[in-house]
Amino acid sequence: MSIMSFPDRGPWGNAKWRGNCSGHVYRQLFEQILGRLERPVFIDPMMGSGTSIEVAKEMGITAYGLDLHQGFNILRNSIVEATGEQGNLVLSHPPYHGMIRYSGEVWGKEAHSDDLSRCVDDEDFHQKMHLAMLNQREATLPGGYYGCIIGDWRRNGVYTSYQAEIIARLPAQELAGVLIKAQHNATSNFQPYGKMDLPFIMHEYIVLFRRKTGTILAVLGAMACQAQRRLQGTWRNIVRSVLMKLGGKAPLSKIYEAVSASTDRINTNSSWREKIRQTLQLYPDFTSEERGVWGLA
Ligand SMILES: C[S@@+](CC[C@H](N)C(=O)[O-])C[C@H]1O[C@@H](n2cnc3c(N)ncnc32)[C@H](O)[C@@H]1O
The missing domain is CATH 1.10.10.10 (Winged helix-like DNA-binding domain superfamily/Winged helix DNA-binding domain)
Structure with a gap:
Protein backbone atom coordinates (compact mmCIF):
# COMPACT_ATOMS: atom_id res chain seq x y z
CA MET A 1 0.00 0.00 0.00
CA SER A 2 1.32 3.44 -0.80
CA ILE A 3 -0.84 4.94 1.96
CA MET A 4 -0.16 4.00 5.57
CA SER A 5 -2.29 4.72 8.58
CA PHE A 6 -1.46 3.36 12.02
CA PRO A 7 -3.29 5.12 14.86
CA ASP A 8 -1.49 2.85 17.33
CA ARG A 9 2.29 3.27 17.54
CA GLY A 10 2.94 -0.12 19.12
CA PRO A 11 5.35 -0.96 21.96
CA TRP A 12 8.57 0.15 20.23
CA GLY A 13 10.57 3.29 21.04
CA ASN A 14 9.25 5.92 23.41
CA ALA A 15 5.71 7.27 23.06
CA LYS A 16 6.77 10.39 25.00
CA TRP A 17 9.56 11.29 22.54
CA ARG A 18 8.09 14.27 20.72
CA GLY A 19 7.62 13.65 17.00
CA ASN A 20 8.14 9.90 17.27
CA CYS A 21 6.94 7.56 14.54
CA SER A 22 4.70 4.50 14.83
CA GLY A 23 6.70 1.28 14.84
CA HIS A 24 4.12 -0.26 12.52
CA VAL A 25 5.32 2.07 9.75
CA TYR A 26 8.85 0.66 10.03
CA ARG A 27 7.54 -2.90 10.29
CA GLN A 28 5.62 -2.52 7.03
CA LEU A 29 8.57 -0.92 5.24
CA PHE A 30 10.98 -3.61 6.46
CA GLU A 31 8.62 -6.40 5.35
CA GLN A 32 8.31 -4.85 1.91
CA ILE A 33 11.88 -3.70 1.28
CA LEU A 34 14.03 -6.09 3.29
CA GLY A 35 11.77 -9.15 3.47
CA ARG A 36 13.46 -11.11 0.69
CA LEU A 37 17.06 -10.46 1.72
CA GLU A 38 19.23 -13.04 3.42
CA ARG A 39 21.07 -10.68 5.78
CA PRO A 40 19.32 -7.32 5.64
CA VAL A 41 21.04 -4.29 7.13
CA PHE A 42 19.09 -1.24 8.25
CA ILE A 43 20.50 2.14 9.33
CA ASP A 44 18.64 5.02 11.01
CA PRO A 45 21.00 8.01 11.39
CA MET A 46 18.44 10.06 13.39
CA MET A 47 16.90 7.36 15.50
CA GLY A 48 15.37 9.58 18.22
CA SER A 49 13.93 7.22 20.81
CA GLY A 50 14.97 4.21 18.75
CA THR A 51 11.59 3.01 17.41
CA SER A 52 12.96 1.83 14.06
CA ILE A 53 15.90 0.01 15.66
CA GLU A 54 13.73 -1.88 18.11
CA VAL A 55 11.38 -3.00 15.31
CA ALA A 56 14.31 -4.05 13.12
CA LYS A 57 16.01 -6.04 15.88
CA GLU A 58 12.75 -7.80 16.73
CA MET A 59 12.50 -8.84 13.06
CA GLY A 60 16.04 -10.22 13.07
CA ILE A 61 17.40 -7.37 10.94
CA THR A 62 20.93 -6.08 11.62
CA ALA A 63 20.32 -2.47 12.64
CA TYR A 64 22.44 0.58 13.43
CA GLY A 65 20.91 3.56 15.20
CA LEU A 66 22.68 6.92 15.41
CA ASP A 67 21.59 10.36 16.60
CA LEU A 68 22.95 13.74 17.56
CA HIS A 69 21.85 13.05 21.14
CA GLN A 70 24.48 10.31 21.41
CA GLY A 71 27.21 12.26 19.62
CA PHE A 72 26.68 11.33 15.96
CA ASN A 73 26.24 14.39 13.74
CA ILE A 74 24.95 13.67 10.23
CA LEU A 75 26.32 17.02 9.02
CA ARG A 76 29.89 16.25 10.12
CA ASN A 77 30.32 12.50 10.51
CA SER A 78 30.16 9.86 7.81
CA ILE A 79 27.39 7.35 8.51
CA VAL A 80 29.27 4.47 6.91
CA GLU A 81 32.36 5.27 9.00
CA ALA A 82 30.20 5.10 12.12
CA THR A 83 28.45 1.83 11.25
CA GLY A 84 31.35 0.08 9.51
CA GLU A 85 29.08 -1.26 6.77
CA GLN A 86 26.57 -0.04 4.24
CA GLY A 87 22.87 -0.80 4.58
CA ASN A 88 20.14 -2.12 2.32
CA LEU A 89 17.88 0.59 3.74
CA VAL A 90 19.11 3.87 5.24
CA LEU A 91 16.05 5.73 6.43
CA SER A 92 15.91 8.85 8.58
CA HIS A 93 13.05 10.66 10.26
CA PRO A 94 14.43 14.18 10.55
CA PRO A 95 12.81 17.04 12.40
CA TYR A 96 11.02 19.31 10.00
CA HIS A 97 12.88 22.49 10.47
CA GLY A 98 11.82 23.89 13.85
CA MET A 99 8.37 22.38 14.33
CA ILE A 100 9.73 20.49 17.36
CA ARG A 101 13.13 21.51 18.74
CA TYR A 102 15.29 18.63 19.90
CA SER A 103 18.61 19.72 21.44
CA GLY A 104 17.98 21.72 24.62
CA GLU A 105 14.31 20.73 24.71
CA VAL A 106 13.66 17.04 24.02
CA TRP A 107 17.21 16.11 25.05
CA GLY A 108 20.27 17.86 26.55
CA LYS A 109 20.51 21.19 28.26
CA GLU A 110 21.80 23.31 25.39
CA ALA A 111 20.88 24.00 21.80
CA HIS A 112 23.25 22.26 19.34
CA SER A 113 24.12 24.38 16.31
CA ASP A 114 23.97 21.40 13.91
CA ASP A 115 20.62 20.22 15.21
CA LEU A 116 18.36 20.08 12.14
CA SER A 117 15.52 21.41 14.26
CA ARG A 118 17.51 24.57 14.88
CA CYS A 119 18.16 25.78 11.34
CA VAL A 120 18.06 29.54 10.83
CA ASP A 121 15.59 29.42 7.94
CA ASP A 122 14.08 27.10 5.34
CA GLU A 123 17.01 27.46 2.92
CA ASP A 124 19.46 26.48 5.67
CA PHE A 125 17.31 23.42 6.39
CA HIS A 126 17.02 22.44 2.69
CA GLN A 127 20.81 22.65 2.28
CA LYS A 128 21.49 20.63 5.40
CA MET A 129 18.90 17.99 4.51
CA HIS A 130 20.54 17.65 1.12
CA LEU A 131 23.88 16.99 2.80
CA ALA A 132 22.23 14.50 5.17
CA MET A 133 20.67 12.64 2.22
CA LEU A 134 24.01 12.48 0.37
CA ASN A 135 25.56 11.07 3.54
CA GLN A 136 22.76 8.49 3.68
CA ARG A 137 23.28 7.65 0.01
CA GLU A 138 26.96 6.94 0.65
CA ALA A 139 25.92 4.54 3.40
CA THR A 140 23.57 2.64 1.06
CA LEU A 141 24.59 -0.48 -0.83
CA PRO A 142 24.16 -0.14 -4.62
CA GLY A 143 20.63 -1.35 -5.34
CA GLY A 144 19.58 -0.50 -1.78
CA TYR A 145 17.24 2.26 -0.64
CA TYR A 146 17.78 5.53 1.18
CA GLY A 147 15.27 8.19 2.12
CA CYS A 148 13.38 9.95 4.84
CA ILE A 149 10.06 10.35 6.57
CA ILE A 150 9.14 14.01 6.51
CA GLY A 151 6.08 16.25 6.48
CA ASP A 152 5.25 19.68 5.15
CA TRP A 153 4.76 22.74 7.32
CA ARG A 154 2.43 25.69 6.95
CA ARG A 155 3.14 28.69 9.11
CA ASN A 156 2.42 32.42 8.77
CA GLY A 157 0.56 31.71 5.53
CA VAL A 158 3.55 30.00 3.87
CA TYR A 159 3.43 26.32 2.95
CA THR A 160 6.86 24.70 2.81
CA SER A 161 7.10 21.30 1.20
CA TYR A 162 10.30 19.79 2.57
CA GLN A 163 9.83 16.56 0.67
CA ALA A 164 9.50 18.45 -2.63
CA GLU A 165 12.75 20.29 -1.92
CA ILE A 166 14.52 17.03 -1.14
CA ILE A 167 13.26 15.40 -4.33
CA ALA A 168 14.34 18.41 -6.38
CA ARG A 169 17.89 18.22 -4.98
CA LEU A 170 18.51 14.52 -5.55
CA PRO A 171 19.02 12.57 -8.77
CA ALA A 172 15.66 12.04 -10.50
CA GLN A 173 16.81 8.64 -11.80
CA GLU A 174 17.11 7.42 -8.21
CA LEU A 175 13.65 8.42 -6.98
CA ALA A 176 11.91 5.12 -6.25
CA GLY A 177 8.70 5.98 -4.41
CA VAL A 178 6.75 8.51 -2.38
CA LEU A 179 4.38 7.03 0.20
CA ILE A 180 1.83 8.84 2.33
CA LYS A 181 1.70 8.25 6.06
CA ALA A 182 -1.29 9.49 8.04
CA GLN A 183 -0.31 11.45 11.12
CA HIS A 184 -2.40 10.76 14.17
CA ASN A 185 -0.73 13.02 16.71
CA ALA A 186 -0.49 16.27 14.75
CA THR A 187 -1.78 18.46 17.58
CA SER A 188 0.91 21.12 17.22
CA ASN A 189 -0.82 22.30 14.03
CA PHE A 190 -4.09 22.86 15.80
CA GLN A 191 -6.03 25.99 14.94
CA PRO A 192 -9.78 26.56 15.01
CA TYR A 193 -11.31 25.06 11.85
CA GLY A 194 -13.46 28.08 11.04
CA LYS A 195 -10.43 30.34 10.53
CA MET A 196 -8.72 28.17 7.94
CA ASP A 197 -9.10 28.14 4.15
CA LEU A 198 -7.24 24.88 3.82
CA PRO A 199 -7.26 21.71 5.92
CA PHE A 200 -4.74 20.82 8.62
CA ILE A 201 -1.80 18.81 7.44
CA MET A 202 -2.49 15.33 8.73
CA HIS A 203 0.06 13.37 6.75
CA GLU A 204 3.76 12.91 6.20
CA TYR A 205 5.70 11.46 3.28
CA ILE A 206 8.08 8.58 3.08
CA VAL A 207 10.42 9.49 0.24
CA LEU A 208 12.54 6.62 -1.04
CA PHE A 209 15.46 6.65 -3.45
CA ARG A 210 17.18 3.60 -4.88
CA ARG A 211 20.93 3.94 -5.04
CA LYS A 212 22.40 3.21 -8.44
CA THR A 213 26.05 2.39 -8.87
CA GLY A 214 28.14 5.46 -9.57
CA THR A 215 30.28 7.87 -7.68
CA ILE A 216 29.07 11.01 -6.03
CA LEU A 217 30.65 13.00 -8.86
CA ALA A 218 28.57 11.12 -11.44
C1 LIG B 1 11.73 13.18 14.58
S1 LIG B 1 13.04 12.66 15.63
C2 LIG B 1 13.16 10.94 15.27
C3 LIG B 1 12.10 10.18 16.01
C4 LIG B 1 12.18 8.67 15.87
N1 LIG B 1 11.76 8.22 14.56
C5 LIG B 1 11.33 8.00 16.93
O1 LIG B 1 10.34 7.32 16.60
O2 LIG B 1 11.63 8.19 18.12
C6 LIG B 1 14.43 13.43 14.83
C7 LIG B 1 15.78 13.19 15.44
O3 LIG B 1 16.79 13.80 14.62
C8 LIG B 1 17.88 14.09 15.46
N2 LIG B 1 18.82 15.03 14.81
C9 LIG B 1 18.68 16.38 14.59
N3 LIG B 1 19.79 16.88 14.00
C10 LIG B 1 20.65 15.86 13.81
C11 LIG B 1 21.97 15.76 13.27
N4 LIG B 1 22.63 16.84 12.80
N5 LIG B 1 22.56 14.52 13.25
C12 LIG B 1 21.93 13.42 13.73
N6 LIG B 1 20.68 13.47 14.28
C13 LIG B 1 20.05 14.66 14.32
C14 LIG B 1 17.23 14.65 16.71
O4 LIG B 1 18.11 14.56 17.83
C15 LIG B 1 15.99 13.76 16.85
O5 LIG B 1 16.20 12.73 17.76
Whole structure:
Protein backbone atom coordinates (compact mmCIF):
# COMPACT_ATOMS: atom_id res chain seq x y z
CA MET A 1 0.00 0.00 0.00
CA SER A 2 1.32 3.44 -0.80
CA ILE A 3 -0.84 4.94 1.96
CA MET A 4 -0.16 4.00 5.57
CA SER A 5 -2.29 4.72 8.58
CA PHE A 6 -1.46 3.36 12.02
CA PRO A 7 -3.29 5.12 14.86
CA ASP A 8 -1.49 2.85 17.33
CA ARG A 9 2.29 3.27 17.54
CA GLY A 10 2.94 -0.12 19.12
CA PRO A 11 5.35 -0.96 21.96
CA TRP A 12 8.57 0.15 20.23
CA GLY A 13 10.57 3.29 21.04
CA ASN A 14 9.25 5.92 23.41
CA ALA A 15 5.71 7.27 23.06
CA LYS A 16 6.77 10.39 25.00
CA TRP A 17 9.56 11.29 22.54
CA ARG A 18 8.09 14.27 20.72
CA GLY A 19 7.62 13.65 17.00
CA ASN A 20 8.14 9.90 17.27
CA CYS A 21 6.94 7.56 14.54
CA SER A 22 4.70 4.50 14.83
CA GLY A 23 6.70 1.28 14.84
CA HIS A 24 4.12 -0.26 12.52
CA VAL A 25 5.32 2.07 9.75
CA TYR A 26 8.85 0.66 10.03
CA ARG A 27 7.54 -2.90 10.29
CA GLN A 28 5.62 -2.52 7.03
CA LEU A 29 8.57 -0.92 5.24
CA PHE A 30 10.98 -3.61 6.46
CA GLU A 31 8.62 -6.40 5.35
CA GLN A 32 8.31 -4.85 1.91
CA ILE A 33 11.88 -3.70 1.28
CA LEU A 34 14.03 -6.09 3.29
CA GLY A 35 11.77 -9.15 3.47
CA ARG A 36 13.46 -11.11 0.69
CA LEU A 37 17.06 -10.46 1.72
CA GLU A 38 19.23 -13.04 3.42
CA ARG A 39 21.07 -10.68 5.78
CA PRO A 40 19.32 -7.32 5.64
CA VAL A 41 21.04 -4.29 7.13
CA PHE A 42 19.09 -1.24 8.25
CA ILE A 43 20.50 2.14 9.33
CA ASP A 44 18.64 5.02 11.01
CA PRO A 45 21.00 8.01 11.39
CA MET A 46 18.44 10.06 13.39
CA MET A 47 16.90 7.36 15.50
CA GLY A 48 15.37 9.58 18.22
CA SER A 49 13.93 7.22 20.81
CA GLY A 50 14.97 4.21 18.75
CA THR A 51 11.59 3.01 17.41
CA SER A 52 12.96 1.83 14.06
CA ILE A 53 15.90 0.01 15.66
CA GLU A 54 13.73 -1.88 18.11
CA VAL A 55 11.38 -3.00 15.31
CA ALA A 56 14.31 -4.05 13.12
CA LYS A 57 16.01 -6.04 15.88
CA GLU A 58 12.75 -7.80 16.73
CA MET A 59 12.50 -8.84 13.06
CA GLY A 60 16.04 -10.22 13.07
CA ILE A 61 17.40 -7.37 10.94
CA THR A 62 20.93 -6.08 11.62
CA ALA A 63 20.32 -2.47 12.64
CA TYR A 64 22.44 0.58 13.43
CA GLY A 65 20.91 3.56 15.20
CA LEU A 66 22.68 6.92 15.41
CA ASP A 67 21.59 10.36 16.60
CA LEU A 68 22.95 13.74 17.56
CA HIS A 69 21.85 13.05 21.14
CA GLN A 70 24.48 10.31 21.41
CA GLY A 71 27.21 12.26 19.62
CA PHE A 72 26.68 11.33 15.96
CA ASN A 73 26.24 14.39 13.74
CA ILE A 74 24.95 13.67 10.23
CA LEU A 75 26.32 17.02 9.02
CA ARG A 76 29.89 16.25 10.12
CA ASN A 77 30.32 12.50 10.51
CA SER A 78 30.16 9.86 7.81
CA ILE A 79 27.39 7.35 8.51
CA VAL A 80 29.27 4.47 6.91
CA GLU A 81 32.36 5.27 9.00
CA ALA A 82 30.20 5.10 12.12
CA THR A 83 28.45 1.83 11.25
CA GLY A 84 31.35 0.08 9.51
CA GLU A 85 29.08 -1.26 6.77
CA GLN A 86 26.57 -0.04 4.24
CA GLY A 87 22.87 -0.80 4.58
CA ASN A 88 20.14 -2.12 2.32
CA LEU A 89 17.88 0.59 3.74
CA VAL A 90 19.11 3.87 5.24
CA LEU A 91 16.05 5.73 6.43
CA SER A 92 15.91 8.85 8.58
CA HIS A 93 13.05 10.66 10.26
CA PRO A 94 14.43 14.18 10.55
CA PRO A 95 12.81 17.04 12.40
CA TYR A 96 11.02 19.31 10.00
CA HIS A 97 12.88 22.49 10.47
CA GLY A 98 11.82 23.89 13.85
CA MET A 99 8.37 22.38 14.33
CA ILE A 100 9.73 20.49 17.36
CA ARG A 101 13.13 21.51 18.74
CA TYR A 102 15.29 18.63 19.90
CA SER A 103 18.61 19.72 21.44
CA GLY A 104 17.98 21.72 24.62
CA GLU A 105 14.31 20.73 24.71
CA VAL A 106 13.66 17.04 24.02
CA TRP A 107 17.21 16.11 25.05
CA GLY A 108 20.27 17.86 26.55
CA LYS A 109 20.51 21.19 28.26
CA GLU A 110 21.80 23.31 25.39
CA ALA A 111 20.88 24.00 21.80
CA HIS A 112 23.25 22.26 19.34
CA SER A 113 24.12 24.38 16.31
CA ASP A 114 23.97 21.40 13.91
CA ASP A 115 20.62 20.22 15.21
CA LEU A 116 18.36 20.08 12.14
CA SER A 117 15.52 21.41 14.26
CA ARG A 118 17.51 24.57 14.88
CA CYS A 119 18.16 25.78 11.34
CA VAL A 120 18.06 29.54 10.83
CA ASP A 121 15.59 29.42 7.94
CA ASP A 122 14.08 27.10 5.34
CA GLU A 123 17.01 27.46 2.92
CA ASP A 124 19.46 26.48 5.67
CA PHE A 125 17.31 23.42 6.39
CA HIS A 126 17.02 22.44 2.69
CA GLN A 127 20.81 22.65 2.28
CA LYS A 128 21.49 20.63 5.40
CA MET A 129 18.90 17.99 4.51
CA HIS A 130 20.54 17.65 1.12
CA LEU A 131 23.88 16.99 2.80
CA ALA A 132 22.23 14.50 5.17
CA MET A 133 20.67 12.64 2.22
CA LEU A 134 24.01 12.48 0.37
CA ASN A 135 25.56 11.07 3.54
CA GLN A 136 22.76 8.49 3.68
CA ARG A 137 23.28 7.65 0.01
CA GLU A 138 26.96 6.94 0.65
CA ALA A 139 25.92 4.54 3.40
CA THR A 140 23.57 2.64 1.06
CA LEU A 141 24.59 -0.48 -0.83
CA PRO A 142 24.16 -0.14 -4.62
CA GLY A 143 20.63 -1.35 -5.34
CA GLY A 144 19.58 -0.50 -1.78
CA TYR A 145 17.24 2.26 -0.64
CA TYR A 146 17.78 5.53 1.18
CA GLY A 147 15.27 8.19 2.12
CA CYS A 148 13.38 9.95 4.84
CA ILE A 149 10.06 10.35 6.57
CA ILE A 150 9.14 14.01 6.51
CA GLY A 151 6.08 16.25 6.48
CA ASP A 152 5.25 19.68 5.15
CA TRP A 153 4.76 22.74 7.32
CA ARG A 154 2.43 25.69 6.95
CA ARG A 155 3.14 28.69 9.11
CA ASN A 156 2.42 32.42 8.77
CA GLY A 157 0.56 31.71 5.53
CA VAL A 158 3.55 30.00 3.87
CA TYR A 159 3.43 26.32 2.95
CA THR A 160 6.86 24.70 2.81
CA SER A 161 7.10 21.30 1.20
CA TYR A 162 10.30 19.79 2.57
CA GLN A 163 9.83 16.56 0.67
CA ALA A 164 9.50 18.45 -2.63
CA GLU A 165 12.75 20.29 -1.92
CA ILE A 166 14.52 17.03 -1.14
CA ILE A 167 13.26 15.40 -4.33
CA ALA A 168 14.34 18.41 -6.38
CA ARG A 169 17.89 18.22 -4.98
CA LEU A 170 18.51 14.52 -5.55
CA PRO A 171 19.02 12.57 -8.77
CA ALA A 172 15.66 12.04 -10.50
CA GLN A 173 16.81 8.64 -11.80
CA GLU A 174 17.11 7.42 -8.21
CA LEU A 175 13.65 8.42 -6.98
CA ALA A 176 11.91 5.12 -6.25
CA GLY A 177 8.70 5.98 -4.41
CA VAL A 178 6.75 8.51 -2.38
CA LEU A 179 4.38 7.03 0.20
CA ILE A 180 1.83 8.84 2.33
CA LYS A 181 1.70 8.25 6.06
CA ALA A 182 -1.29 9.49 8.04
CA GLN A 183 -0.31 11.45 11.12
CA HIS A 184 -2.40 10.76 14.17
CA ASN A 185 -0.73 13.02 16.71
CA ALA A 186 -0.49 16.27 14.75
CA THR A 187 -1.78 18.46 17.58
CA SER A 188 0.91 21.12 17.22
CA ASN A 189 -0.82 22.30 14.03
CA PHE A 190 -4.09 22.86 15.80
CA GLN A 191 -6.03 25.99 14.94
CA PRO A 192 -9.78 26.56 15.01
CA TYR A 193 -11.31 25.06 11.85
CA GLY A 194 -13.46 28.08 11.04
CA LYS A 195 -10.43 30.34 10.53
CA MET A 196 -8.72 28.17 7.94
CA ASP A 197 -9.10 28.14 4.15
CA LEU A 198 -7.24 24.88 3.82
CA PRO A 199 -7.26 21.71 5.92
CA PHE A 200 -4.74 20.82 8.62
CA ILE A 201 -1.80 18.81 7.44
CA MET A 202 -2.49 15.33 8.73
CA HIS A 203 0.06 13.37 6.75
CA GLU A 204 3.76 12.91 6.20
CA TYR A 205 5.70 11.46 3.28
CA ILE A 206 8.08 8.58 3.08
CA VAL A 207 10.42 9.49 0.24
CA LEU A 208 12.54 6.62 -1.04
CA PHE A 209 15.46 6.65 -3.45
CA ARG A 210 17.18 3.60 -4.88
CA ARG A 211 20.93 3.94 -5.04
CA LYS A 212 22.40 3.21 -8.44
CA THR A 213 26.05 2.39 -8.87
CA GLY A 214 28.14 5.46 -9.57
CA THR A 215 30.28 7.87 -7.68
CA ILE A 216 29.07 11.01 -6.03
CA LEU A 217 30.65 13.00 -8.86
CA ALA A 218 28.57 11.12 -11.44
CA VAL A 219 25.50 11.88 -9.36
CA LEU A 220 26.43 15.53 -9.09
CA GLY A 221 26.94 15.64 -12.86
CA ALA A 222 23.47 14.16 -13.43
CA MET A 223 22.01 16.63 -10.95
CA ALA A 224 23.70 19.57 -12.65
CA CYS A 225 22.21 18.46 -16.03
CA GLN A 226 18.84 18.10 -14.33
CA ALA A 227 19.06 21.64 -12.93
CA GLN A 228 20.25 23.00 -16.29
CA ARG A 229 17.36 21.35 -18.16
CA ARG A 230 14.89 22.75 -15.63
CA LEU A 231 16.27 26.26 -15.97
CA GLN A 232 16.16 26.09 -19.77
CA GLY A 233 12.63 24.71 -19.59
CA THR A 234 11.63 27.59 -17.35
CA TRP A 235 12.92 30.16 -19.86
CA ARG A 236 11.16 28.33 -22.69
CA ASN A 237 7.83 28.46 -20.83
CA ILE A 238 8.27 32.07 -19.74
CA VAL A 239 8.86 33.13 -23.36
CA ARG A 240 5.98 30.93 -24.59
CA SER A 241 3.51 32.32 -22.07
CA VAL A 242 4.58 35.89 -22.84
CA LEU A 243 4.07 35.31 -26.58
CA MET A 244 0.65 33.82 -25.85
CA LYS A 245 -0.23 36.97 -23.91
CA LEU A 246 1.01 39.11 -26.83
CA GLY A 247 -1.34 37.37 -29.27
CA GLY A 248 1.13 34.78 -30.58
CA LYS A 249 3.50 37.20 -32.37
CA ALA A 250 5.53 40.25 -31.30
CA PRO A 251 8.69 42.22 -31.99
CA LEU A 252 11.66 41.40 -29.78
CA SER A 253 11.40 44.73 -27.94
CA LYS A 254 7.82 43.93 -26.89
CA ILE A 255 8.89 40.46 -25.76
CA TYR A 256 11.66 41.97 -23.61
CA GLU A 257 9.21 44.43 -22.13
CA ALA A 258 6.60 41.77 -21.36
CA VAL A 259 9.15 39.38 -19.83
CA SER A 260 10.62 42.06 -17.61
CA ALA A 261 7.12 43.00 -16.46
CA SER A 262 6.01 39.44 -15.81
CA THR A 263 8.93 37.86 -14.02
CA ASP A 264 11.48 38.70 -11.38
CA ARG A 265 13.80 36.05 -12.86
CA ILE A 266 15.65 38.83 -14.68
CA ASN A 267 16.80 40.30 -11.36
CA THR A 268 19.07 37.33 -10.92
CA ASN A 269 20.31 37.13 -14.50
CA SER A 270 21.85 40.26 -15.96
CA SER A 271 22.14 38.78 -19.48
CA TRP A 272 18.43 38.07 -19.66
CA ARG A 273 17.91 39.66 -23.08
CA GLU A 274 20.53 37.34 -24.51
CA LYS A 275 18.83 34.42 -22.75
CA ILE A 276 15.50 35.33 -24.39
CA ARG A 277 17.13 35.50 -27.85
CA GLN A 278 18.85 32.19 -27.22
CA THR A 279 15.57 30.60 -26.11
CA LEU A 280 13.72 31.89 -29.20
CA GLN A 281 16.43 30.46 -31.45
CA LEU A 282 16.86 27.17 -29.62
CA TYR A 283 13.32 25.76 -29.56
CA PRO A 284 11.09 24.76 -32.47
CA ASP A 285 8.19 26.35 -30.55
CA PHE A 286 9.26 29.75 -31.92
CA THR A 287 9.57 31.06 -35.49
CA SER A 288 10.66 34.31 -37.03
CA GLU A 289 9.33 35.14 -40.46
CA GLU A 290 10.40 38.73 -40.43
CA ARG A 291 13.58 40.15 -38.90
CA GLY A 292 13.20 40.99 -35.19
CA VAL A 293 9.65 39.63 -34.95
CA TRP A 294 8.96 36.32 -33.25
CA GLY A 295 5.88 34.15 -33.05
CA LEU A 296 4.67 30.82 -31.78
CA ALA A 297 5.31 28.09 -34.34
C1 LIG B 1 11.73 13.18 14.58
S1 LIG B 1 13.04 12.66 15.63
C2 LIG B 1 13.16 10.94 15.27
C3 LIG B 1 12.10 10.18 16.01
C4 LIG B 1 12.18 8.67 15.87
N1 LIG B 1 11.76 8.22 14.56
C5 LIG B 1 11.33 8.00 16.93
O1 LIG B 1 10.34 7.32 16.60
O2 LIG B 1 11.63 8.19 18.12
C6 LIG B 1 14.43 13.43 14.83
C7 LIG B 1 15.78 13.19 15.44
O3 LIG B 1 16.79 13.80 14.62
C8 LIG B 1 17.88 14.09 15.46
N2 LIG B 1 18.82 15.03 14.81
C9 LIG B 1 18.68 16.38 14.59
N3 LIG B 1 19.79 16.88 14.00
C10 LIG B 1 20.65 15.86 13.81
C11 LIG B 1 21.97 15.76 13.27
N4 LIG B 1 22.63 16.84 12.80
N5 LIG B 1 22.56 14.52 13.25
C12 LIG B 1 21.93 13.42 13.73
N6 LIG B 1 20.68 13.47 14.28
C13 LIG B 1 20.05 14.66 14.32
C14 LIG B 1 17.23 14.65 16.71
O4 LIG B 1 18.11 14.56 17.83
C15 LIG B 1 15.99 13.76 16.85
O5 LIG B 1 16.20 12.73 17.76
